[in-house]
Each structure stands twice: as C-alpha cells, then as structure tokens.
Amino acid sequence: MIPKTHRRVVLARRPAEEVAETDFRIEEAPVPAPGPREVLVRVIYLSLDPYMRGRMRDAASYAPPVGIGDVMTGGTVGEVVQSNHPGFRVGDIVEDRLGWQEYALGPGPALRWVDPSLAPISTANGVLGMPGMTAYFGLYEVGQPRAGETVVVSAASGAVGQIVGQLAKMAGCRAVGIAGGPRKCAFVRDTLGFDDCIDYKAQGDLAAAVKAACPGGVDVYFDNVGGVVSDAVFLNLNVWARVALCGSISQYNTTEPGPRLLGAFVGKRVTMRGFIVWDFSGKYGPALRQMGEWVRTGRITYKEDIVEGIENAPRAFIGLLRGDNFGKLQVKLGPDPSAR
Ligand SMILES: NC(=O)c1ccc[n+]([C@@H]2O[C@H](COP(=O)([O-])OP(=O)(O)OC[C@H]3O[C@@H](n4cnc5c(N)ncnc54)[C@H](OP(=O)(O)O)[C@@H]3O)[C@@H](O)[C@H]2O)c1
Structure with missing residues (x-):
C-alpha cells in the first residue's frame, strides 16, 4: 500500500x-x-x-x-x-x-x-557500492601498493578504510590502521586482520606511534582524515611513497584547514594524488564483480x-x-x- x-x-x-x-x-x-x-x-x-x-x-x-x-x-x-x-x-x-x-x-x-x-x-x-569502489581504486590505482610494502589508512574502521586495509593485505602488504578508540582499533586488528591499529585519541606523540607501528616506514598512505593525523603519517613516509588523498574529514567542519607537514615530500620524492571515485566509473563493472566474489567467499568482511x-x-x-x-x-x- x-x-x-x-x-x-x-x-x-x-x-x-x-x-x-x-x-x-x-x-x-x-x-x-x-x-x-x-x-x-x-x-x-x-x-x-x-x-x-x-x-x-x-x-x-x-x-x-x-x-x-x-x-x-x-x-x-x-x-x-x-x-x-x-x-x-x-x-x-x-x-x-x-x-x-x-x-x-x-x-x-x-x-x-x-x-x-x-x-x-x-x-x-x-562495500559493494561507492565506498567499496573508493577503497578499491584509491588503493590499487592511486596508491599502487607492492607486496612487502607498508600501507597506512586513517579512519580505518570506517566505510572506506575497513576495505582499504583488507585489500592491502590481499596485495601482500603490511596494513596499519589509524582509528579513534580501543573498540574500533580492536575490530580493525582482530576482525579485519590488519597487522596493527593506532588509536589516535590515546597517543600523545602520534608521529612516534606511527613510527613504532611501521618500523620500515610508510610506503602508501591512504588519507581519509587530513589534519594532525595525516601530519603524523607524513613524518614517517619513505622515499618514493605514495599518498592517496581520499578525504579530509577532520577539516570538514572548519573553514580554516590546519597546517600540513609537506616539506619532506620534496626530498623523499613523494607522489600525492587526489581522486574522486567517479574518475574510475568506467571500470566499476569488473571491480564490483571481483569485490562481490571476495565478499561472497568471505575474503572481504565488512x-x-x-x-x-x-x-x-x-x-x-x-x-x-x-x-x-x-x-x-x-x-x-x-x-x-x-x-x-
Ligand atoms: N575521494 C572520494 O571519491 C571519496 C569517496 C568516499 C569517501 N571519501 C572520503 O573518505 C573518508 C572516509 O569516508 P567514509 O565514508 O569511510 O566515512 P567513515 O570512515 O565511515 O566515517 C567517518 C569517520 O571519520 C573519522 N573521523 C571523524 N572526524 C575525525 C577527525 N577529526 N579526525 C580523525 N578522524 C575523524 C571517524 O572515525 P574515528 O572514530 O576512527 O575517528 C568517523 O567514523 C572521508 O574523508 C570521505 O570524505 C572520499
């Protein structure tokens, strides 16, 4: 009716x-x-x-x-x-x-x-829609992870972040999440299978926490939040690192974006690329079929x-x-x- x-x-x-x-x-x-x-x-x-x-x-x-x-x-x-x-x-x-x-x-x-x-x-x-496609193309096409590298993703328990880390693991990478609070971090580590998760709300020195969780440095940073969280990751980027700029949620309620620590990007030859998921809309079909299969077989959880x-x-x-x-x-x- x-x-x-x-x-x-x-x-x-x-x-x-x-x-x-x-x-x-x-x-x-x-x-x-x-x-x-x-x-x-x-x-x-x-x-x-x-x-x-x-x-x-x-x-x-x-x-x-x-x-x-x-x-x-x-x-x-x-x-x-x-x-x-x-x-x-x-x-x-x-x-x-x-x-x-x-x-x-x-x-x-x-x-x-x-x-x-x-x-x-x-x-x-x-997972089988816009956020899943954002994770898939943002990581694989923009981040370009290689087996053995370390991938860090912020807002790691969120719609996009939770998929990014699982895809990074499937690519043979070490996956480290950053999330707010012990409950979210436990989920990221224990349920999603990330190698580590940093609780950014509990850390005094966030850059030191990233360093401790990524002893070999960071090769790919999937940036969902911007601001001080991203600054802490930027200080730990390796030479030739890639930054996939997905979003800056920490800045959305402010008209004055905070300072960003980009100075070291020069010497480290970092590539930073913003993207909108629509950029890859011509490739959604095969990607959705692949993600659907991974969800059906339990390789990706959400x-x-x-x-x-x-x-x-x-x-x-x-x-x-x-x-x-x-x-x-x-x-x-x-x-x-x-x-x-
Ligand atoms: N480029 C694109 O095409 C595209 C497409 C989709 C999404 N995005 C972007 O991707 C990001 C994640 O989106 P989503 O849909 O996956 O959202 P989500 O992660 O499900 O929800 C947002 C999360 O952001 C975190 N957050 C909020 N305020 C924060 C702050 N001040 N500092 C640090 N973290 C904060 C919170 O997690 P914690 O409790 O862990 O802090 C919150 O749960 C957003 O920036 C969004 O704009 C971009």
Missing part, C-alpha cells in the same frame, strides 16, 4: 562550522506519482557519507551544493513500487541517488540494479552501522563527522523485503 504522504529531509540553512540538527528540516510531502517512463521507488536504505558536509556549503567543488529548501542529496537503495517504465518491474531493487526521502521518482542519476541474492542489499551503499528512521538521519550525520559511527553508516527508512 503506497501512502499519500511521506517524509523528507531538506537543507534549512548552511552551517558555518559545526553542523546542527536545526540546519535540517523534516517535511511531510505528497508521494509523487510516476509519469511516463518513470518509476516510484520506496527508499529502504539511505547512505550517510562525509561528502554531504561539502554539499551543505555554497562553495566551488567537484559537485554542486544542495540548495536551501532542497532535499539533501544521498545514495539510496530502494524498491520499485510503481512502474511506468518498460525496463523496471515492481519489486526490483535499485541503487540510485534519490536523497534523504522515503519515496522518490526514478530512474535517477546513478541508477544500478541490485541483485538481492548476492549479498544484503544495504551493501550496495557500502561492518555496517544502521540507524532506524528518517527522523534520525540529521543526528546520525552529525555523529559521523565526529566519529560516532562504527562502520558504514546508513539509515533504514522502511522494511527490507530481502532480509531474512
């Missing part, structure tokens, strides 16, 4: 620094009716990702900002509940970018069919952090920006027909 109205989260105002719940507004709106060649999708899982902080800012970026009063942008996994499109049947599970809302018209800008028999459908927002109810999305997103999430953060908006 399709309801007459649904809930959606819009951007109410642009935060200057820290995001507040009042920067969002939860609205009730009519459920739209699909026109010709359109489908109505019931969103089941909404992906919450750090990049959304950038969309709240009216500044030049690789993607346009969300307008005031517009539905917050976001990746979604949902079920087709009405179809006027010959290519879709009611019951199809689709991944798309339909935003923070319970129902939306599709197909949207990032449509992909999801096979519920492969893995839980929420993984299409995680952790999701699922919050219930669209009304909790703003609070969960604010928590993501300060490390409250433990694993790939998603919001479950309604029943998952594929869950057993």
Whole structure:
C-alpha cells in the first residue's frame, strides 16, 4: 500500500562550522506519482557519507551544493513500487541517488540494479557500492601498493578504510590502521586482520606511534582524515611513497584547514594524488564483480552501522563527522523485503 504522504529531509540553512540538527528540516510531502517512463521507488536504505558536509556549503567543488529548501542529496537503495517504465518491474531493487526521502521518482542519476541474492542489499551503499569502489581504486590505482610494502589508512574502521586495509593485505602488504578508540582499533586488528591499529585519541606523540607501528616506514598512505593525523603519517613516509588523498574529514567542519607537514615530500620524492571515485566509473563493472566474489567467499568482511528512521538521519550525520559511527553508516527508512 503506497501512502499519500511521506517524509523528507531538506537543507534549512548552511552551517558555518559545526553542523546542527536545526540546519535540517523534516517535511511531510505528497508521494509523487510516476509519469511516463518513470518509476516510484520506496527508499529502504539511505547512505550517510562525509561528502554531504561539502554539499551543505555554497562553495566551488567537484559537485554542486544542495540548495536551501532542497532535499539533501544521498545514495539510496530502494524498491520499485510503481512502474511506468518498460525496463523496471515492481519489486526490483535499485541503487540510485534519490536523497534523504522515503519515496522518490526514478530512474535517477546513478541508477544500478541490485541483485538481492548476492549479498544484503544495504551493501550496495557500502562495500559493494561507492565506498567499496573508493577503497578499491584509491588503493590499487592511486596508491599502487607492492607486496612487502607498508600501507597506512586513517579512519580505518570506517566505510572506506575497513576495505582499504583488507585489500592491502590481499596485495601482500603490511596494513596499519589509524582509528579513534580501543573498540574500533580492536575490530580493525582482530576482525579485519590488519597487522596493527593506532588509536589516535590515546597517543600523545602520534608521529612516534606511527613510527613504532611501521618500523620500515610508510610506503602508501591512504588519507581519509587530513589534519594532525595525516601530519603524523607524513613524518614517517619513505622515499618514493605514495599518498592517496581520499578525504579530509577532520577539516570538514572548519573553514580554516590546519597546517600540513609537506616539506619532506620534496626530498623523499613523494607522489600525492587526489581522486574522486567517479574518475574510475568506467571500470566499476569488473571491480564490483571481483569485490562481490571476495565478499561472497568471505575474503572481504565488512561492518555496517544502521540507524532506524528518517527522523534520525540529521543526528546520525552529525555523529559521523565526529566519529560516532562504527562502520558504514546508513539509515533504514522502511522494511527490507530481502532480509531474512
Ligand atoms: N575521494 C572520494 O571519491 C571519496 C569517496 C568516499 C569517501 N571519501 C572520503 O573518505 C573518508 C572516509 O569516508 P567514509 O565514508 O569511510 O566515512 P567513515 O570512515 O565511515 O566515517 C567517518 C569517520 O571519520 C573519522 N573521523 C571523524 N572526524 C575525525 C577527525 N577529526 N579526525 C580523525 N578522524 C575523524 C571517524 O572515525 P574515528 O572514530 O576512527 O575517528 C568517523 O567514523 C572521508 O574523508 C570521505 O570524505 C572520499
């Protein structure tokens, strides 16, 4: 039964620094009716990702900002509940970018069919979706790890980081994570199988802690956080090291990025390359098949952090920006027909 109205989260105002719940507004709106060649999708899982902080800012970026009063942008996994499109049947599970809302018209800008028999459908927002592809291409194509090298990844228990370390191990590398708190570090070491994990919140001298965990230095740094954590890794880079600049979450709530210790990059001939996962979209097909196989056979494990109810999305997103999430953060908006 399709309801007459649904809930959606819009951007109410642009935060200057820290995001507040009042920067969002939860609205009730009519459920739209699909026109010709359109489908109505019931969103089941909404992906919450750090990049959304950038969309709240009216500044030049690789993607346009969300307008005031517009539905917050976001990746979604949902079920087709009405179809006027010959290519879709009611019951199809689709991944798309339909935003923070319970129902939306599709197909949207990032449509992909999801096979519920492969893995839980929420993984299409995680290990078998954008974060998984970010880890895969950011490590293998940008980081270029070689067997025997040491790979360090920050935000190591998060959606991207947890996959990076496992892929590094599969490439024959020593994998060292950096994460906040003993619980996350234990998970990174004991469940994900990293060789070591540094709790950056417990360390006085973080650079010394990186040195102790990486006695042979760091060959590849997969940078998810920036700021002081990355400075500590930079001090330990080897000659010819590679830095895959994936994100700088520690800087997202500030307008004044902190100092960075890049001086030694010259003498050490370090290569530092920023990337956006879309750069590799032409190669997603084989990579997703490979990752799907690794997930199915248990070679790659993953952790999701699922919050219930669209009304909790703003609070969960604010928590993501300060490390409250433990694993790939998603919001479950309604029943998952594929869950057993
Ligand atoms: N380039 C691309 O195409 C691309 C694509 C996807 C994601 N990204 C970037 O990748 C990074 C990780 O994203 P994700 O989806 O995997 O998020 P996530 O790791 O699941 O969640 C964010 C984590 O960042 C850590 N964090 C938050 N504030 C921090 C701070 N001040 N200092 C250090 N760590 C902090 C927290 O973990 P702790 O508790 O361990 O601190 C938090 O759990 C982000 O920077 C994101 O923007 C880039």
